[in-house]
Amino acid sequence: MSVTPRRWLFELALGARMSVAGGGAGWVRLSLIAAGVGLGVAVLLGAATVPAALGASNARIDTRVIETSHDLPAADDTLLTGHVTTTYEGTSISGELLRPEGSHPPLPPGVSRLPGPGQMVASPALARMLAEPGSGLLRERWDAEVVGVIGAEGLSGPAELFFYLGTDKLSPPGAGRIDEFGTSGAHEAVPMAVLLILAGMVVLLIPVLVFMAGAVRFGDRTRNRRLAALRLAGSDIAMTRRIAAGETLIGALLGLLVGGLLWAGGILLAHRYGTGPLSFYPADLRPVPLLAAAIVVAVPVAAVLVTLTAMRRVVAEPLGVTRMSTPTRRRFWWRLLPSALGIVLLWPLFEGGSSGVEFQIAGGMALLLIGVALLLPWLVEAVVDRLRGGSPAWELAVRRLQLDSGTAVRAVSGIAVSVAGVLAMQGLVTGIESQVTEPSTTAAVRYDAEIFPETTLPTGVWARALAATPGVREVTEGRHLSVALDPGDPVAMEQLRNTAAGLDPQAYVWTTNNDAARNALAGLRDTLLAGTTALLLLIGASMIINIAEQLRERRRALAVLAAFGTPHRTLRASILYQVTVPVALGMLLAITVGTGLAAMLQLAVSAPLRVDWLGIGTTSGIGVLVVLGTTAAGLPLLRSLTSPGNLRTE
Amino acid sequence: MSVGFALLGLLENGPRHGYDLKRSYDKAFGRDRALHYGQVYTTMARLLKNGFVEVESEPGEGPERKRYAITDAGVTDVREWLARPEKPEPYLQSTLYTKVVLALMTGRDAAEVLDTQRAEHLRLMRVLTKRKTEGDFADELICDHALFHLEADLRWLELAAARLDRLATTLRP
Amino acid sequence: MADQPLLAADDVHLSFGETRALQGASLQVYAGEIVALMGPSGSGKSSLLHCLAGILAPDAGSVRYGDRDLAQMTDSCRSALRRGEFGFVFQFGQLVPELTCAENVALPLRLAGTRRREAHRKAAVWLERLEVADVAGKRPGQVSGGQGQRVAVARALVTRPKVIFADEPTGALDSLNGELVLKLLVSAVRETGAAVVLVTHEVRVAAYGDREVVVRDGRIRERELAR
């Protein structure tokens, strides 16, 4: 029986060989499959890495957490602490004030010696920032001497901006007393951030998976013809399956390799450019081993399964591909199931809450997006079947789509899903943004900042000191202090923060234009948009392949059309329509679902409902670009295919 | 009938004895029906009488001392025969075959023979086709029978044309 | 028969790289006649047909349609000519697979600007004429080879062209279907008065023509017979 495995190996290898036997076209197809699968693998590996990385960095933060206790009496081993947050040129910096009460105070992790009054131990990133020649205003804020750097074990990541500042001014009740750093308790999650991260992952992951599923079917028709020929030549069903599996397998394995490389590149980039809470040490960035193993096994298996499902008709019928018979109609009801289930899962949002059910909501989003990918083929078929008449170019395009919309739609579903996801995310981000930057509506004068002191210093002292700060125009005393700044002074805000920090490092300076939050959100949005654009480019490439394949398949009919005098314009227009119809329908579905999802997410964070016209415009614009680009790329081929040489019958 | 033209044609490559002539004829045309000596001599006698050949006698006795040579009139006669299409009718192949081979052996263009014959065949076929399309069912059947036979002749001629090169190498001395 | 030929190729040369497909072919086609182009495979029949139809431009020599030189016309003019005055039937695979048979037949009319309803009405007439009215709503992939060829003939005739170019129109058919296609084609052109350039290597097919022209090695060996 040792013959069987060897036969199988031969058949798999035959498939692998055949996948590149097509010359240039074969290689293009293989590299597209590898790129598609690679992208998917990279994103999956990333998704498997994020929890591990967050876990590692959270575990370190847990060791420095300050849990104050009112019952704790002052002792030789106690420490008074006060939390400080500030913003410098849009980046958040945080730290702890430390004042030992005896000779054996606890040491925070990563620190070997407590800083004395006027001294500071900073994270390497903050130390670098302080040492920069342009950072005078930041140095002035605490006016402290940096006497050491915090070790990796006490930081969330290499780019964290964090410090411990020694002081002698701190006293209860403004300060908390501890006798050790760290906590044993669980972390308290920030619901909005978790929701954002989960939603972002879903939005990137689902289109990639959809794209991956489509990628392994690149060049389907050529391959099906090849396999049908094998069937005719006497290969049985099981053999044909194994040969096809071999073809896909080589692409999937290459994809794994590409994915691994992309992921490693991503890790390097994350290490190099990760900022704030999203910076990690390389050691943190190890995917959860079980998940990584699952990816390595599941991706090739899934690829082979997709191939086998796609070719079941060919296998059943050796002549299946040579004769174009009416394809079976797509059924609606089961395609609706995931979307329906998704809406059910998203139901808590309507009740106005999302905390505690983030994963359920992420699951709901994922199902809705998958629903888009499933509904689109049905939608296109249903719409196209009802289209009639029109110019000859339109008729040619519509009839083509009626005959086979599957290939076109497969490429478009990736676009639709990512556009829907991006719109949802954009909506969410815009919603949060509008909340964060809501201007103070009650004040008669427009103030730029409000200061909430933490100490008992009289507000009169505060007001005088603030008024004396360069760049400050007006100070109003109240329960807190409202400050208007000179709009002409670019550093007024930083000077104000310095004065506040000098009086009370713990004072909370609230600015009406919340730079830090806004920058973080904008960053998130940019990342999302960049990811989507890259994805759309890749999808565009796959659509070009798809169009090229369709054109080649019809070379004879095209040459005849040209021979009997069909104007080139008509043929061009027909290609344009043929690409436009599915893309337009896909965008329509995507915009509907995406905007609906955005509305739900906005409800979840109780932001005002807002339609993201900019997002709709941008993504539709990208859709138009994809259509035009794909059509344009098909034209040279069209020209060569309509040459009379293709009339030859040999 | 065609035997006379064949023997005449064979002489175009040079004078020969009667015995030689019979051997050449049998090799080229006499697949299933070799020529009798008697037939050679009666045919040659007729050609001699018509002035298409002349006899060069060598010293000595017996029929083997006679060598036949073709006259100018003979050459003209062969050329005219080759250029004249046969009346299209079934079972022409021996005559057509003789013509093609002879054209080849005498260095003439055999394709010309084929084209000439095809034109003649087609002329009849067009008439038959016309009758067929205008006539009734019986006409159609009868005409089809004739058409298929004529087509078979021509198909065979086409094939022969396609094999000219191979024929040429086997037939040329 | 008019003295001036409808279509005339004069000393046409055409090469595909090293291959010399036509080496000085000359041919006249008169209005309303059916000319069979015969000759062995690779002799240049299709190439000559393509040159005559203005699909290929000769390297040297001229092709005249009426008093116009095809080489002097712009590509869009030639396309318009092919759309309006010429019709084409090829061996197979010429119908647009996505369109129904009726739409295929209506296509040349629609390309020439006829309204959809009118085009389909005319298409229906021709489908009826070629005895394939029953497949009007089917796609080419769903009909037999003989039916497909008759649909193609209907498409070639629907614009009432002056010349029909048929390149091995029965090449992929059995005798019975081939005869049927030819009979219908010939009787239709006899009625519309179109000339036909019929490329074939079958004498039985050529016998439907008025005269035959033999192409050998890219040249014509014409034996025009008195009609």
Ligand SMILES: Nc1ncnc2c1ncn2[C@@H]1O[C@H](COP(=O)(O)OP(=O)(O)O)[C@@H](O)[C@H]1O
């Ligand atoms: N598009 C082409 N590219 C290269 N060679 C061609 C092309 N079309 C025809 N030929 C060559 O030109 C010659 C004549 O071809 P063609 O006109 O198709 O012959 P026929 O139709 O008589 O069989 C052949 O040798 C053929 O191989």
Ligand SMILES: [Mg+2]
């Ligand atoms: Mg040809």
